[in-house]
Amino acid sequence: MTSYLIRRAVYGFFILVLVNLLTFALFFFVNSPDDMARAQLGAKRVTADAITKWKQERGYDKPLILNTNSSGAGVVTNTIFFDKSVKLFVFDFGRSDQGRDIGYDIGTRMWASLAIALPVFVVGLLVTVTFALLMTLFRATYVDFWGVVICVAMMSISSLFYIIGGQFVIGKLWSLVPISGYDEGFSAFKFLILPMVIGVLGGIGASTRWYRTIFLEEISKDYVRTARSKGLPELRVLFRHVLQNAMIPILTGVVVVIPTLFLGSLIMESFFSIPGLGSYTIDAIQSQDFAIVRAMVFLGSVLYITGLILTDISYTLADPRVRFE
Amino acid sequence: MIKPVMLWTDALVFLLLAVITFFVWTVYRHEHLAAPWRKVGHSASGMAALVVLSCFVLIGFLDTLHYRVSIPGKDGKTTYAVEVLSALDAMVGPLRTQKEKTYSAPLATHLFAKETLQGADGREIREFPRLRYGGAGLKDVRRDHVPDVLQRAALGLGAGLLLWMLPVAWVCRRVARRSKSGLRAAFLSIARRETQVPWHAILLAIGAVCIVASPMAALASQYHVFGTDKVGQDVLYLALKSIRPGLIIGTLTTLVMLPFALALGIMAGYFRGWVDDVIQYLYTTLHSIPGVLLIAAAVLMMQVYVENHGSLFPTTVERADFRLLFLCLILGVTSWTSLCRLLRGESLKLREMEYIQAAHAFGVSHARIMIRHILPNVMHIVLIAVVMDFSGLVLAEAVLSYIGIGVDPSMNSFGSMINSARLEMAREPMVWWSLAAAFSFMLVLVLAANLFGDAVRDALDPRVSTRKAVPAAPAKAAA
């Protein structure tokens, strides 16, 4: 198992290398630093001096990958690629194009993201699995039928409408909670309820349907018939046998998400003005701050790979076949 | 005189239509391919959804036939207007041209906000100004407005019902002819849901479309059915124009990603070994980048590129079109991985099938085995993925456009409608109609797509359907 995990980690490293190469190519081969400077400085007729100055300030004045003027290790290290990409591996995110310390920003903002994403994830998981189990228990009845109908209808509504509708009804009409905003510590609670409810609601349709499919597939297997032939009540069959076996496919889809919760949700945070990484990213996108986008791409990949490794570990807990390999 | 304009996405739409036509033709000619689709045809919800979807597709298609109007030049040479129009624009003519000054509520005759006007006597009064086009034909606005609206709606409804009678009659005749019974009996069997094809659902869906669309059309000639937006554009027109980008993203994305997903997925599963390793490495990498961020990065870079190479895109329409196409491409890049993984898994299973072993025993080439044996047996997965992905992509478009990395701001789309409507919700009194229009159009489109997708999946997925071998067709052969 340990050697397997080491293998996965090494594999993850190589994935990150490719991610870096890809983003680097995307950012610097399509557009030269000059293009970026021109786009950033805005005006069509910027002087060459202004461009040089802009590049210098942000470290874009070096060769892309190989620095032939340098000697020794400098051939590789004294380049934009090294500065902007390789340093990411030691989580040195550098400064944004606007001059902010990205590492510090991420460190302070990710907790707000987590504060909203984690409850949405946990509550959403519980709610949808419960609904799916209920629908499985009442399969081939009207409960199941209308459950599916409602799920399809709910998943046909754009998440934007859930947010706008929720803000309007709960926040504005009923004035139960503030429409948007954020606070430090426990007082953040009242700001978090609304996004949490909306986040859970928005995910019910698709997830419930997905879990229901998994449960229905599991319940048609032979061992379930064996369990019934023992005279076990249906609820026990469902919870002891079906749920435990369905954990394996469920974990595949669920565990990988957990680390990426730090990244927050882009639209949620922007709608509710929560100072998390999601809104940070949106701001960066809208102000065309490439350095932040690049850092977030890298961070996202790191978290995803962490998720993959966590998934592998979770299998060993859920599936004895993996545990005893 | 008009001059047809073929944008990049238009060309791809025609290509897609050609592919679909070819596919339908192939399916039609092969009984075993047609069988599962007949099952789709027997699903009531699926067929009703298909009716609604076809309406959207029709609107989208009309909006794809682009042209430029000629302007007679001074010296006999004809020049063409810069503005690119579509067949849809021509058909809904007044909706596009009749712009008000700013917001007005649905079916209103006056603007939404009071303005300072110069009264007849020269005094300044604050009042709701009269709309330029909304209810323009009314003599006495106060008295005639409501009766006129009702009258038009009723007329439209009547016309819609009449219109509905046509398909009803046609279907009855068809059913009667097939079952060699009378029209009445045919009608009753449809009403009792006894026909194998769920004509009742199809006709009800057509009826619903008629009943909704016809009064709307009747009212739209005189009023703004969904009101107007901030710059006085008719919201119904905006909503209609938003359909094409949604459909384009929902379909072209799949079209561009399909060849990669198919080729790589099948190769990975079939060859295994290092080919599999490389392909898996590739798609795990792409999958590890958060989709939105990859799209954001790509769109940002594209924006910079377009800004610096403005000469390549002379008109705004072309620029918007390029951006739409690029969005499809990059969405395709982020979404092919899951299909690729599915195909890889299925190919891994299929390669061990005995008929493929038998092909190996004949020395059949790898390429031929993949094309003749594996590809046809994974097509159902591809079709299910295509249909199921569609609705997700339409929804994604809205979110991306909202964030500002979706379609070009100059292009109408559901996302941009919602984006602008979001701020209007905060107004006092609230401007709700843009949002309502976007919501209802999107809901109907996505719901129909989801229902149709479900029907397709139920029919094509062997895991869902109960697989039963049909025993002994030529019984005499068994002896």
Place this chain on the structure above:
Amino acid sequence: MSAPLLRVRDLRTWIHAGENVVRAVDGLSFDIARGETFALVGESGCGKSMTALSVMRLLPEAALISSGAVELDGVNLLALPETSMRDVRGGRIAMIFQEPNLSLNPVMTAGEQIAETLRRHTPLEGDALEARVLEMLDAVRIPDAKQRRHEYAFQLSGGMKQRVMIAIALSCNPELLVADEPTTALDVTIQAQILELLRDLQKERQMSVLLITHDLGVVADVAHRVAVMYAGEIVETADSGDFFAAPRHPYARKLFDSLPTANKRGRPLAVIPGAVPPLTRVFEGCRFVERCEHALPSCSSSVPAWIALGAASGVRCQLYAPEMKSGLPAESPTASAPAQSTSAQTPVPQAPELGAQMDASNALLRVNDLKVHFPIRKGLLKRTVGHVHAVDGVSFAIPRGRTLGLVGESGCGKTTIGKGVLRLIEPTSGAVLYDGEDLIGLTRKRLRERRRHVQIIFQDPYASLNPRMRVAETIEEGMAALGVGEAGGSRGMGTERMARIDALLVEVGLPPDVKFRYPHEFSGGQRQRIAIARALAVDPQLIICDEPTSALDVSVQAQILNLLKDLQARKGLSYLFITHNISVVEFIAHELAVMYLGRIVEHGLVDEVLREPRHPYTRALLSAVPDVDTATQRQIIRLQGDLPSPVHPPAGCHFHPRCPQAMPHCSVRYPEMVLYGATHSACCHLDSHGSARKA
């Protein structure tokens, strides 16, 4: 006679499949007495499993019991509310299923699954529960019960899993055990163990057993009474002894006749023409009438009544009506005259016996020291840490026009040999000489030229044809790839190939017009015929038959075996016939090789090996085969444990850990081959060291 434990009366179970209603069980009545093993036997699709599930009320959702009664001790189970039925399930009636691999919960330990039943039906708790679980594991003869209790299904072998299933079923001392094909998925030696276990437990506990099976041999082994099912109803019921001495119903007789055995070798097997009628239709006459050679005109117009013959037996056939007096002429089921067969098959001319000696120079295919090892990679760098010795040094030769049968249990490597010969799996070392040319080491291109001489047919008729290709395309594929016949123009295939396809289809007994159909329109037997036609399309000299009849019912198996024999006689084909079924080999093969754990342990002419087996494994294998001939008393040689892993084969003779006659030096060295004549050889120390041999 006391009241029966289970009374089934007029049971009807219907399956709703779309618009059709399949009457899977259609008016079934039978009784099971206390302490009796009652076998329900029939071919696939006759409704026997549905009957078992109806008794348990565990039917799939599409199936419904539409009428009838199932009385346990006089209480109608069908009228019980679901909650009371749950007390019956697992408590008074328990069930074991066919697939032990799928029937156990993969994420629960064996002990936990037994304990679950006990907790449901008994007040046992704590140590008492624990003790009872261990007691049950002991009762089903699982060694190391204490340790196995904590193991998961994937850690147990197939036989062990079925033992755990039995332990689960019997833990609450049920009065009735429903066993649905309990040994079908197991190897013969394991089947013998499980059947013995079931028989012993049944005797010990005075339990009733409802045994569902398709295997007449299994019935003969354990059943007290037999009922034969056909197309949803019982056509004959009799005491086991009477039944095997003289089956009454024409269908039952035909089943016996179509069993392949050695003494039928010279002539074609009897076949039942046609197929089981679809159960969606309503029958107006006897369900068997279309396939019955004794049918009377009245058979197709009136439904035959149940005719009781004695206390516990009866038959559903007009021939036995009182006014008919005679019934069917009595005849021994195992020695039915071939002249009676009215099948369309022409009598098969027997291939000339080639005499006793295997002429090495005449060999069409010669395999020398073939090894197929699969590397096992593990650890950080995926280094090869070991090998699965799937095939470990196998040599044999097949002369022209002859059949070599390769038998062995699952996992012994016999299928790997077949694929290795064709290089569908790349052999590790050794030589495969076809007509003197070594196929191993040939380039892809050179190999392709050789491919038309050696072809293969597979086990699963449903997986062996591409569902997306028409029959003609399937058959043409090989011709196209190997350039047989002229290629067609742009519009499909050429006329020469078309004509050839027609001829091939006729050759395998299918009408030529089926060539435009797709595989899903055919039954299993028909698909297998198409697969044979596909192989024949390139005119091969040697066909590797990889369990071609294992997935088929006996009557269909008979058709395919007849066809293969017929083709051999007409075309002089050679077969490498891979199977686990000894009786099929007896019927079709000239020579026989017995495999154990990647090696051939005994080799010789069929008669030599089957009459005078020399290797202890061969003897055990042969003794374990259930026999319908109840007259001969056989002594089953019980093998200990399971097949060892081919990763680490036991040192010395691979068989010694399970061998009843193992000697100390057996674990030291692999035995040399010992010749018992010109053609018969075995690898065993018993003779090579001249030790006293107890035959």
